[in-house]
Amino acid sequence: MIEVKQLSKMFGTTLAVDNIDFTANSGEIFGLLGPNGAGKSTTINCISGLTNATEGSVEINGFNISSDGVKAKQSLGLVPQELALYEDLSAHENLLFWGSAYGLGGEELEQRIQQVLQNVGLENRQKEAVKQFSGGMKRRLNFACAILHKPAALLLDEPTVGVDPQSREHLLSAIEDLKKAGTSVIYTTHYMEEAERLCDKLAIIDQGKIIASGTVDDLRAQVGERDLITLKGHFKNTGESSHFDELNAEVLEFSDDEIRFLIADASNKLTDVLSIVEKNFGKVAHVSIQQANLESLFIKLTGRALRDDA
Amino acid sequence: MSFTKTVASNSIKKLFSEKWALLMFLVIPIMMGGLFSLISGSSGQPKPVGTLLITDNDDSILSSLLVGGFGQGPMAEMFISKNVTTSDGQLIMDEGEASVWLVIEKGFALNYLDKKPTNIKLVKNPSQNILPQIAETAVNLMADGGHYIQLLFADELQQFNNLISGNNVSDAQMALMSVQIKRTIDNLEGQLFPPQIKAVKQKPVTDSETPKSSNKPFIFYMFPGILFMSLLFSSQGMALEFWSDKTQGISRRLIASPSGLSSYLNGKLIASVFVFVLIAAVIGTLGLMLLKLPISQILIIIMWLMLSGMVLVSMMLFVSLLMPSQKSASVVTSAMVFPLMMLGGSFFPFEAMPKWMVAIGQYLPNGYMLQSFNQWFVNDNPLEILFVPAIVALVFIVVFWFVNRSLLPKFARS
Numbered sequence: 182m183i184e185v186k187q188l189s190k191m192f193g194t195t196l197a198v199d200n201i202d203f204t205a206n207s208g209e210i211f212g213l214l215g216p217n218g219a220g221k222s223t224t225i226n227c228i229s230g231l232t233n234a235t236e237g238s239v240e241i242n243g244f245n246i247s248s249d250g251v252k253a254k255q256s257l258g259l260v261p262q263e264l265a266l267y268e269d270l271s272a273h274e275n276l277l278f279w280g281s282a283y284g285l286g287g288e289e290l291e292q293r294i295q296q297v298l299q300n301v302g303l304e305n306r307q308k309e310a311v312k313q314f315s316g317g318m319k320r321r322l323n324f325a326c327a328i329l330h331k332p333a334a335l336l337l338d339e340p341t342v343g344v345d346p347q348s349r350e351h352l353l354s355a356i357e358d359l360k361k362a363g364t365s366v367i368y369t370t371h372y373m374e375e376a377e378r379l380c381d382k383l384a385i386i387d388q389g390k391i392i393a394s395g396t397v398d399d400l401r402a403q404v405g406e407r408d409l410i411t412l413k414g415h416f417k418n419t420g421e422s423s424h425f426d427e428l429n430a431e432v433l434e435f436s437d438d439e440i441r442f443l444i445a446d447a448s449n450k451l452t453d454v455l456s457i458v459e460k461n462f463g464k465v466a467h468v469s470i471q472q473a474n475l476e477s478l479f480i481k482l483t484g485r486a487l488r489d490d491a
Numbered sequence: 492m493s494f495t496k497t498v499a500s501n502s503i504k505k506l507f508s509e510k511w512a513l514l515m516f517l518v519i520p521i522m523m524g525g526l527f528s529l530i531s532g533s534s535g536q537p538k539p540v541g542t543l544l545i546t547d548n549d550d551s552i553l554s555s556l557l558v559g560g561f562g563q564g565p566m567a568e569m570f571i572s573k574n575v576t577t578s579d580g581q582l583i584m585d586e587g588e589a590s591v592w593l594v595i596e597k598g599f600a601l602n603y604l605d606k607k608p609t610n611i612k613l614v615k616n617p618s619q620n621i622l623p624q625i626a627e628t629a630v631n632l633m634a635d636g637g638h639y640i641q642l643l644f645a646d647e648l649q650q651f652n653n654l655i656s657g658n659n660v661s662d663a664q665m666a667l668m669s670v671q672i673k674r675t676i677d678n679l680e681g682q683l684f685p686p687q688i689k690a691v692k693q694k695p696v697t698d699s700e701t702p703k704s705s706n707k708p709f710i711f712y713m714f715p716g717i718l719f720m721s722l723l724f725s726s727q728g729m730a731l732e733f734w735s736d737k738t739q740g741i742s743r744r745l746i747a748s749p750s751g752l753s754s755y756l757n758g759k760l761i762a763s764v765f766v767f768v769l770i771a772a773v774i775g776t777l778g779l780m781l782l783k784l785p786i787s788q789i790l791i792i793i794m795w796l797m798l799s800g801m802v803l804v805s806m807m808l809f810v811s812l813l814m815p816s817q818k819s820a821s822v823v824t825s826a827m828v829f830p831l832m833m834l835g836g837s838f839f840p841f842e843a844m845p846k847w848m849v850a851i852g853q854y855l856p857n858g859y860m861l862q863s864f865n866q867w868f869v870n871d872n873p874l875e876i877l878f879v880p881a882i883v884a885l886v887f888i889v890v891f892w893f894v895n896r897s898l899l900p901k902f903a904r905s
Contacts, residue, residue, distance in 0.1 A: 229747040231904060254749040261747075265740035269508045270501060281497040282748040310508075 182206050183228065183334045183365050188237035190223050190389075197223040199389040200237070205334070205365040205382070210356070212380030213369040214475060220389035221369035222262060225338045228367065229259045242333045255283065258332035260340045264323050268312040272303055272322050275311060276329060283330035290329070297325040300355045317348025324352055334365045341375060353379065373476045385479055392482050400478055407431070408447035409477040412440045412458060413467040424461045428453060433480045441480060443473065494750040498758020502732060503765055512728060516766070517773055520720035523838075524713045541590030541622035543570040544580045551600035557611075558595070560633055561626075569625060580614075590616050591626040604648050606641060647672050711782055714774075715868055716837040718792070719861045721770045722800045723832055727824045729763040730807035733902070734817040742903035752899045756892070760801065767800030768793055788868070795877065798884045799860040805891035806856055812898040836861045860884060 183205040190198040198220045205211035213221045226232035228239045230246045230253070239246040244253035266275050273294060280290040298304040301321035311319060324340055337356065341349045356379060360366060370376055376383055377397055384394040393400055410430075415438060422432045430444040440458065444450060447470045458465055471477065506513055543561055547554050561572055570590070575583065580592045594612035602609035613630050615623035641648065647668055736742050745755055771793040778784045778792070810827065811820035832838050834851050835858035841849050852858035863880035866872050 231743065231746050251749045251751075254747060257747065259744065259747045261740060261744055263740045263743075265744035267501065267505065267736075267739060267741065269505050274501065274504065278497055278501050279748075281494045282745060282750045284493070284749065286493045 182240075182242060183211070183336075183367055184240040185224075185228060186238050186240075188224065188227055188239065189235050190220075190227055190232065191235045197389050198227065198234075201384075201386075201389075201391055203382075203384055203391070203394065205367050207333070207365050208360055208363045209381045210360050210366040210368055210379050212376045212383040213367065213386055214371065214373075214376050214383055214479070215369075215386035216371055219386045221386055222338055223389075224386070225259075225336050225367065225369060229257060229336055230254060231259075231261075255330075256333040258327035258330065258335040260324050260327045260335070260337045262338040262340075262342065264319050266311050266319060266323060266326070269310060271308050271310055272298065272314070272325075273307040275322060276307075276326060279326035280329045285330055293329050293331075297329055300328070300358070301325045302351050315345070315348075316343055317345040320344045321348050321351055324355065328355075328359065332364065335359060335367070337366065337368045339369055339371070341370070341372065373474055376475060383475070385475070385482060387479075387483050393478065397475070400475060401473065403478055403481070405443070405445070405473065407443040407445045407473050407477075409433075409471040409473060409480070410440075410442055410444055410447050410451075410454060411467075411469045411471075412454075412465050413438060414463055414465045416440060416458075416462040418462055421461070424457050428457065430454075431481070433477075443477060443481065494754045495758040495761065498755050499761035499765070502729075502759055502762030505732075506762070506766065513766075516721055516725040516728065516770060519724060520717045520837075521774065521777070523720065524710065524717035540568070541570050541619065541626075542588070543572045543626060544575045544583055544589045544592040545572055546575055546577050546580045546592070546594045548577070548597040549595050549599040553600035553603060554595045557633060558593070560629065561593075566625075566629060569622060584614055584616065587616055587618055590619050590622040593626070593630065603637065603641070606645075643675060644672060647675075712840040712842065712869060714778055714782060715861055715864050716840060718771065718774055718796060719799065719835065719857050720832055720837040721774060722767060722796060722803055723828050723835075723837065723857060725766050725770060726763065726800055726803035726807045727828055729759070729766060729804050730811045730824060731817070731821055732759060732762075733808060734811060734820050737903065738817055742899070746900065746903055752903065753896060756896055756899060760804070760892075763800060763804045764797055767797050770800075771796035791874065792868075795860075795864055798881060798888075799857070799864070801888045802856050802860060802884050805888055805895065808895050809891055809898070812895060812902045831855055831857050834858060836865075841865065856887065 185201060185203050188198055188201045189196065201220075201224060203211060213224060215221050223232065227234040227237075228241075228246065230250055233247070239253075241253040242256040244256065246253045267278065270278070276294045276297065277290065280286070280293060285293060294307075295304065298307050301324060303318060303321055303325065306314070306318065311322065314322065320340060320343075324337075327335065327337075340352055340356075344352065353375065356366060356368070360379075366379075368376070368379060380397060382394070382396055383400055384391045385400070386392070393403065416436075422435055425432055425442060428444060428450060430442040432440070432442045434441040440462070444454070447454075451468070451470070455465055455468070545558050545561075547558055558572070560566065561570055573589070575592075577594070580594065583589050584592050592612075592614040594614070596610050596612070599609050599611070601607075611630060611634070613627055615627065650664075650668055733742070742752070742755070745752060771789075775784070775789040775792050779786070779789060784792075807824050807827070811824055814820035814823055834848055835855045836844070836852055837857070841852065841858075841862060844852065853862050860880065863877055866876045867874060
């Protein structure tokens with residue numbers, strides 16, 4: 182179990198993480214969802230001991246990361262966002278290195294190495310130098326290094342960034358297996374579909390604060406059974422969103438070149454929508470309709486798209 | 492301990508995967524040492540020595556005295572004299588295998604005593620500068636000396652000439668001539684030898700200060716410098732390994748592991764020791780072959796290099812951990828290596844350096860360790876002379892271990 186209580190982190194005068202609380206229980210994947218710079222990685226760094234928190238506490242399997250660091254770290258696996266591998270050494274040698282860093286050795290370590298290599302689909306490439314691997318293979322090995330010692334808690338900081346679909350699938354399946362085996366997982370991402378597929382509980386984080394949390398269903402309910410319509414063009418009268426009231430739409434963003442709103446039964450109401458917009462605001466150049474998802478919620482909560490720079 | 496071992500073995504594997512870098516640690520110093528030795532003389536002697544060919548066609552007492560001048564004092568250290576016939580002398584000079592050739596003509600002594608003109612031929616090797624010049628100056632000085640002797644002792648020389656031509660010299664005649672020469676010298680004493688009083692404070696020379704190894708070849712004096720040059724290069728390389736690990740995200744991720752950075756630091760230092768031993772073994776084996784060093788000396792050399800290498804890698808690591816980037820660390824440590832080599836006795840033996848440079852160099856970590864080593868290796872002092880420097884080195888290593896360990900977390904996180 183990973184328990185984070187009133188965690189805050191300041192860099193100079195900048196508050197990077199602001200009084201965050203959450204718990205990831207055994208066999209549970211807790212997702213931290215947010216755009217770049219939202220504070221996800223800083224939170225992970227504080228949990229793993231890479232950075233000392235300014236305030237608050239973190240417990241891993243009942244051990245405080247600050248006061249009982251060695252025991253807490255023994256129970257923890259970390260998959261950092263940046264690769265942490267020796268490029269000149271083979272996959273097997275890298276696993277030997279990280280396994281011994283967690284106190285494994287001898288036959289036990291060798292067995293675990295073969296097991297994790299199989300989990301990530303690299304068993305046939307184990308003798309090759311890492312520098313010959315593709316980006317996706319390196320990511321898979323990076324992940325394998327963190328699970329060698331069978332940690333009770335696992336931190337994954339955007340593990341699928343820049344990964345090919347095959348490697349992504351390997352990683353996501355391996356994470357699901359760990360969940361089934363009872364591992365507590367904290368998973369940060371800005372890929373909505375990954376969060377929806379993996380996470381039992383989610384916290385949406387923006388500017389260091391949790392702005393919404395709950396199960397995926399809880400969060401979806403905040404958006405309702407509505408679709409997200411995005412219109413692009415050149416618009417005027419941007420202050421007069423009351424025209425959308427008759428459609429029962431909730432406007433999330435209204436600017437000179439983009440209008441975003443939530444609306445039930447979007448495909449049937451699209452003709453009405455276009456007619457109102459073109460009549461009152463200007464010509465529409467591009468229309469997109471998305472099913473309501475966490476991205477819609479993020480836009481609803483912050484007014485910004487999830488993958489925009491913060 | 493297991494993780495320390497893994498870190499050490501990984502570092503060594505990495506090092507062997509970069510064979511060229513490893514080779515450079517060895518090749519550059521050996522190459523530089525070899526070049527310095529060649530520049531200083533291919534004969535392998537501590538001072539440049541030339542060959543003086545002598546063809547004495549006169550074979551008289553006077554010509555022997557002249558030739559003997561080259562076999563005394565500092566001239567004897569600079570020239571190896573060889574008597575040759577005219578044809579051999581010509582042949583050797585044509586092949587450029589001697590510095591100068593002195594030819595004394597037949598009748599030299601008689602002409603001199605008769606105050607007749609006489610010739611001494613000096614042939615110089617045009618491919619050499621200094622030694623032929625020294626020989627020419629020496630011959631000129633002897634010629635001047637001969638001229639003054641002719642002026643002062645004209646009568647005595649005439650008598651001497653008469654005597655030797657008659658081949659009939661009695662003891663009484665010889666004694667008389669000696670007395671006359673003595674009187675002339677006494678009369679001239681005031682002009683030739685004015686009284687001088689000069690107080691010279693001289694420290695009594697003890698056995699330990701007496702250089703005992705002046706007959707050792709130049710490469711022998713370069714040998715410790717070559718070893719320390721290798722140590723400097725390799726310790727810089729090993730210190731920069733920390734940066735290589737950092738840029739690959741290793742040290743940062745290690746903070747989140749239970750093994751921590753102490754084991755990591757120890758593992759890296761063990762790998763460095765392995766490199767130093769390897770260097771000492773390779774260069775030591777060369778020493779074994781070229782300088783005929785005994786095996787027991789090689790073992791002590793290995794131990795000393797381990798200790799010195801640890802001192803140097805601790806210092807280099809300290810500097811590189813303080814740097815803001817890998818590039819800065821590389822530039823700054825490289826900028827350190829060359830002055831350290833120059834001042835610390837690796838480029839030139841301390842014996843060949845100006846005093847002010849020695850005064851600085853002996854207090855640099857590499858200079859201190861090298862000079863201590865030389866006290867034993869070059870000056871043949873007993874092994875106990877290394878005891879105090881070894882303690883100083885151990886203290887240095889321990890202090891810097893704690894300093895570097897305290898810098899590592901910040902370095903890894905940044």
